[in-house]
Amino acid sequence: MSNQSVPTLYEWLGGMDALTRLTTRFYEHVKMDSLLASVFAHMGADHPNHVAAFLAEVFGGPDTYSTQHGGHPHMIRQHLNRHLGQDQRRRWVVLLLETADELGMPDDPEFRSALVGYLEWGSRLAVINSQSGAEADEDAPMPKWGWGEVKGPYTG
Ligand code: HEM
Numbered sequence: 001m002s003n004q005s006v007p008t009l010y011e012w013l014g015g016m017d018a019l020t021r022l023t024t025r026f027y028e029h030v031k032m033d034s035l036l037a038s039v040f041a042h043m044g045a046d047h048p049n050h051v052a053a054f055l056a057e058v059f060g061g062p063d064t065y066s067t068q069h070g071g072h073p074h075m076i077r078q079h080l081n082r083h084l085g086q087d088q089r090r091r092w093v094v095l096l097l098e099t100a101d102e103l104g105m106p107d108d109p110e111f112r113s114a115l116v117g118y119l120e121w122g123s124r125l126a127v128i129n130s131q132s133g134a135e136a137d138e139d140a141p142m143p144k145w146g147w148g149e150v151k152g153p154y155t156g
Contacts, residue, residue, distance in 0.1 A: 008060025009145060012111055018103075019056050023048040026099040035091045039082065058118065058143050066142055076129050076136040084130040089123045110147060118145040 013019065027048045030036045040047075053065040054075055065071060096119060101107065122143065128134065 006147065009111070009114055009147070010056055010059035010061035013059065013105055013115075016052065016056055016061065018105065019052040019061075020049060021103055022096075022099060022105065023052040023055070025103060026096050027051075029095050029099060030092075033091060033095060035088050036095070039084070039088060058122075058145050060144070060146065063142075072140040072142045073136045073138050076140060079126045079129045080134055080136060081132065082130040083132070084127045086127065089127050093119045093123050114145065114147050117150070118143075121145075121150070 010019075027040065027043070030040050050065070050069055053069060057063050057065045065075075070077075093116075097116070100115070106112075129136070
């Protein structure tokens with residue numbers, strides 16, 4: 001736990017082991033999914049671990065994705081020119097939430113509200129960044145997500 005009484009989302013969901021279990025099982029489902037299998041046909045064996053590291057950092061855990069995997073610019077680059085659609089995005093989010101249920105991750109309203117909020121936000125950015133003409137900002141900071149609410153409209 002952090003020094004404050006409110007845990008980070010990372011701490012609340014069970015830390016690195018829980019996140020790795022989540023992404024490992026999630027991408028097993030993805031590989032079997034009619035809308036997503038082709039999108040992820042060429043993902044490497046380490047993909048679930050990389051996404052777990054990314055989510056860990058976003059949710060207040062260790063900064064391994066920034067220090068060892070290229071940080072947010074690298075993540076954005078992985079989505080460039082993939083032309084993801086809203087149907088694929090929706091399925092991605094639903095499958096991840098179903099996997100969280102399957103694995104018995106915390107399901108209190110506060111945590112799930114924060115999780116859904118992040119997944120909606122992040123997946124919509126992934127779709128935006130996957131369209132023709134999108135570029136990776138080499139200074140893009142890592143997103144940080146907590147228990148709170150968004151503070152205003154999309155500004156790019
Ligand atoms: C919150 C939402 C999302 C997060 C946090 C996320 C995270 C990531 C990360 C961290 C990578 C790079 C992994 C690495 O460093 O090797 C990646 C790659 C990728 N993502 Fe996402 N992503 C999100 C949404 C989506 C969605 C909605 C789709 C498609 C429906 C998608 C499709 C892909 C694909 C195809 C790759 C490349 C896989 C490969 O290596 O072949 N992502 N994503």
